[in-house]
Amino acid sequence: MxxxxxxxxxxxxxxxxxxxxxxxxxxxxxxxxxxxxxxxxxxxxxxxxxxxxxxxxxxxxxxxxxxxxxxxxxxxxxxxxxxxxxxxxxxxxxxxxxxxxxxxxxxxxxxxxxxxxxxxxxxxxxxxxxxxxxTSKINDKEKVMQNTYKLNELLHRHSIPEKLRSQFVGTCLLALKNDLDYSTPTITAAQIRARIKEVLEELLNSDINKAEKLALLNRNVLNGQYVRQLNIAAFREILKFIEDNILPFINDKSTSGQDLLNLFFVTFNKYVGKSDKNQAFTPDHITDFMAKITGVNKHSVVLDPCCGSGSFLVRAMTQALDDCATAAEQETIKRNQIYGIEFDENVYGLATTNMLIHSDGNSNIRQGSCFKLSDWIKEAKPNVILMNPPYNGQRIHLPEHYVKTWTKNKKEDPSKGLYFVKYIADTLNSINQQAKLAVLLPVACAIGTSGEIARLKSEILKENTLDAVFTLPNEIFYPGASASACCMVFKIGTKHKDMTNPDTYFGYCKEDGFKKKKNLGRVEQVDTVTGKSRWVEIEKEWIELYRNRQSVDGFSATHKVDGNDEWLCEAYMKTDYTKLTEQDFQQTINDYLAYLVKEGVMYEP
Structure with missing residues (x-):
């Protein structure tokens, strides 16, 4: 040509x-x-x-x-x-x-x-x-979510337990991406399992934790009784469904395609039993937003001390790789700049698989408690922290010296996850390592002005700065956890009182362009005329207001706060009355009446 x-x-x-x-x-x-x-x-x-x-x-x-x-x-x-x-x-x-x-x-x-x-x-x-x-145009997020729902039903029919499904499907997806042959007429289910194991061994070849990770995946997935009971017909049906109905809608060479692989895990993990409904798997567009506001680039060393399925790590790695100019820079990021810790053994295996799918064969993910890995964290010297800690951590999840301060009948972390922020900040401050930390926490942490939450808020601000707080949409984790959440951003190692401009930015980010859809959770909305995602424009507005630290009625505010104050935009922003409608007024009245009925102050006739 x-x-x-x-x-x-x-x-x-x-x-x-x-x-x-x-x-x-x-x-x-x-x-x-x-x-x-x-x-x-x-x-x-x-x-x-x-x-x-x-x-x-x-x-x-x-x-x-x-x-x-x-x-x-x-x-x-x-x-x-x-x-x-x-x-x-x-x-x-x-x-x-x-x-x-x-x-x-x-x-x-x-x-x-x-x-x-x-x-x-x-x-x-x-x-x-x-x-x-x-961008997302060459991928189909909603199609992936729809097919994930169908795949969940298929696995249920073949008696694969809910807690095993993400790990099992992730392992199959990884094998298919690496040319797994399952259609040979004479092949057996045992041979398919053996081939998947070979793929994992090859991908983990340079991983210092190879033996541990292989043992975990073999024990919990390939050699587990529920996978071993699959006959060849069932195994083929599952693999073919993944190959025909998941892979075609994912272009993993694009940023959005890599996000879609992560979306697959997040979506799949929403279909779990009631006992796991407090798991707050971070929505993919929120991980994207948090990686951007913390400025992740090729120089970032990123840590997620509660990494779950690895969504923050995947997003941070993708964003850092996009900033690279050479293959050598990319390899350095994969080997030396992405760190994660996960307590739950099964979820740790899922994070390992997720990172392997994204071509990180030497991921620095550790299984255990972040409270017992302070030396490892110090050695990594992260300058960006992205995290979504457990909001209802039990005694086993927290360090003993902290648990001893709880009242005798207290079963769950009274700080609602804020203690994790204090611990990470203290760990980095002990080696004078400055960092930017973005964390998802329940709104209770922002509005708490007494007790353990207020104490920790004041303690955190002694050595660190509250840079921003974003109030996020209602039911952000739907259909998983029901908690209302906010995103707090801290500058670790810079005392709040020493800031030239001590005002904290508060964003009222209640509308993200996603809508609840039956069986699919919250789904991204696309303009039918232009084909553009509403979220893309909304995210751009959120970030611009934050970076310019603008106060806009109904959207944002700046205010000087300390540990005794509410850390939420609603307490400081001005209402834009020009946008209020009669429907808004009626909804407020309805919500208040519902509250009175719930509290027993009023009774339905």
Whole structure:
């Protein structure tokens, strides 16, 4: 394909050349931006400076290097341009080698690495389609959720227990992604289990905790009595359903596709027994929001001390990888910058599988109590903490010296999870490690002005700053836990009283564009005309108000607070009366009447 046709195919309106022949000179671009240009050269001493074709839309750059017939050696040149582009713009990248003698192309989403290579991309797309590599349009979240519900029913029919389903399906998904053959006529169920084990062994080959993780997965999944009882017909039916109805709707080479894999776990874990309904699995769009407001990038060292299925770790890793310019940077992130701790043994296995699905074969996830791993946390030196601690932690979940302070009849953590924040902050402060910490907590922690919650709030502010609090939508965890939640953001290692501007930002984020849907939980709403997600625009507004620390009636406020105050936007923001309707008034009256009936002050006739 000639260059003119390539430009026409992607979109001339997005072409950004700065020298003749539609080429792009990085030395000139760096000079124009008052930046120092450091040329990259290969082993033969050849410097790479001019890219053949460059396109930009929003924060996405498409880089095309043309050759008569490209070879493996040409990838080095394209990789240099990716590094330049990252240093120049920080944009997300689609990198392409394209032949001029024929229509052959080779495409990477991100850096030039095996992990970012997209083998199914065999023809040029439009710029809009390349932008979609970093959006949700090429994936189908609701379809994944619908099929997860159907898969749950299928597993129920084959007597796979609810607590085992996520781990079992995650393991099957991982094996299918690595070319598991289950259709050979003579294959047995035992042979399928053996092959899945081989896949896990290969993926965990460089993991220092390989033996422990394999033993756990074998014991709880592959060799468990409920999986062993599956006959070959049942095993094939389950594997085929996953292959036909889950994998086709997930493009795991895009950011949104990786999020969808995580959404699969979160959605699946909502269909658990009543005894587990207090599990507050973090919705995927909230993990995305929290990773963004803490500024996760390629320099971040991220810790989740209560990592559950690994949703924060997956999201943080995805965001950090998108910030990379080279495969070496990506590998460093996977090996050295993502840390997690999970107490529950079964959920720990799920987190391990989740990270493996996202191509992290050497994940630094530990099984145990974060309160017994303080030295490990100090050694990691995290500068970003993302967490959703248990709100009803029992005595076994908390350290003994803290449990001894509870009253004799107290069965659950009186701090509702706030003690986890205090512990992590103290651990990092002990080594003078500054960090940004974002945590999901029940609203009770924000409005508590007495007792253990008030004491901990004051203690935390002695050495740390309350940067922001976001009131989140009602039933954010539906249909899992019923708690109303807020997101608190702290600056660890900066005393609240020492801040030049001590005002805390409070966001009233009650509308996220998601709606409850039967059997699916809360579902993202999409504009039927534009095809755009409502959440994308809402999230952008939340983040802009926070970063600019704007007070907007009905949406946000700033206020100076201490440990004795309420930490919630509703206490400080002004009401925007122009947006109130008669329906709002009637709803408030109805809610108040319902409250009076519930409290026994009034009785229904």
């Amino acid at each position: 000639i260059r003119a046709d390539m430009i026409a195919a992607i979109g001339r309106k997005y072409l950004t050349s700065n020298i003749e022949n539609d080429e792009y000179s990085y030395p000139k671009a760096f000079s124009d931006a008052s930046l120092t240009f450091c040329p990259i050269q290969n082993s033969a001493g050849r410097k790479f400076e001019r890219l053949d074709i460059r396109f930009v839309k929003d924060n996405i750059s498409v880089l095309v290097e043309t050759k008569q017939n490209f070879t493996k050696a040409d990838e080095e040149q394209l990789s240099a341009y990716v590094e330049y582009e990252k240093a120049l713009t920080g944009n997300k990248i689609v990198a392409i080698l394209a032949n001029t003698k024929n229509d052959n192309v080779k495409v990477w989403r991100g850096v030039i690495s095996d992990g970012d290579f997209m083998p199914k991309e065999t023809a040029l797309r439009t710029m809009r389609e390349y932008v979609d590599f970093y």
